[in-house]
Amino acid sequence: MQDVQRGPAEVPIPLDRVGIKGIKLPLLVRDRELGRQHTVAEVDLSVDLPADFKGTHMSRFVEALESWAGVLDYGSFKFLLLDLKRRLEARNAHLTFRFPYFVSKAAPVSGAAGRMDYDCLVSGELVDDAFTLTLGVEVPVMTVCPCSLAISEQGAHSQRAVVRIRCRGEGFVWLEELIDIAERAASSPVHALLKREDEKYVTETAFANPVFVEDAARNVAQALAGHPRVSWYLVEVESHESIHNHNAFAGIEGKGGAPRPG
Numbered sequence: 479m480q481d482v483q484r485g486p487a488e489v490p491i492p493l494d495r496v497g498i499k500g501i502k503l504p505l506l507v508r509d510r511e512l513g514r515q516h517t518v519a520e521v522d523l524s525v526d527l528p529a530d531f532k533g534t535h536m537s538r539f540v541e542a543l544e545s546w547a548g549v550l551d552y553g554s555f556k557f558l559l560l561d562l563k564r565r566l567e568a569r570n571a572h573l574t575f576r577f578p579y580f581v582s583k584a585a586p587v588s589g590a591a592g593r594m595d596y597d598c599l600v601s602g603e604l605v606d607d608a609f610t611l612t613l614g615v616e617v618p619v620m621t622v623c624p625c626s627l628a629i630s631e632q633g634a635h636s637q638r639a640v641v642r643i644r645c646r647g648e649g650f651v652w653l654e655e656l657i658d659i660a661e662r663a664a665s666s667p668v669h670a671l672l673k674r675e676d677e678k679y680v681t682e683t684a685f686a687n688p689v690f691v692e693d694a695a696r697n698v699a700q701a702l703a704g705h706p707r708v709s710w711y712l713v714e715v716e717s718h719e720s721i722h723n724h725n726a727f728a729g730i731e732g733k734g735g736a737p738r739p740g
Contacts, residue, residue: 490529495572497524498539505577506549510654519550519577525568538565550575550600552650555611559604574601579615579653585669585676586683592670598653599644614644615656619664620680621717624688636684637720639664639691641698642713645734649707659705663697663715665689691717695728708734 509515599614627634641660661667666684
């Protein structure tokens, strides 16, 4: 049968990435407490395409996923990239897994447990022989405005915010480590299940620890900069403001391995 993809392109320009997006598959990821956790991932796969090829073979991306073990770790991720390069006869290959990750969290006073879900990402590329792996997580938190607290006779405005972390490392970094860093950077963590005594504790604790969105971003950056296995990080904190008709955000990019200046 005629292989149209291998025919010449009408416009002979090389493409950086061609592939498929949004394919779903079951996934097994490492869990600090339980060892492993089953989840479902949405996957994007792509390779480069030379100027002399009209198109790529999209079915080969699916075949590569179907032959993959479905267990997400450093070695298996790199193996899948190598397999994509081989099947598609490409120089570069790119992969992104997006998936929910669940952590059981106890309420601070009652101890009642509820499952929190966090949107996570593992993304990587193999460019020639250079392998890069990026880990990401989005963590909901609560912030109390220090300015509002200082100028108000009663209360202050508080809101939910989200901490987005992307990092690369020299060794294994648990998703739970990044979640802990994000939650400690804010006025309070967000919980799945709270009894009345827990709500009292969370509210009072948060109001005793007011932070601007800028403070939260700096707190996360300081923790990641001092993390022994983080070599690079990108942080954004976005506050879903409760009294403004806009969101506030702050971001920072840096290198790990040593504390940032105070």
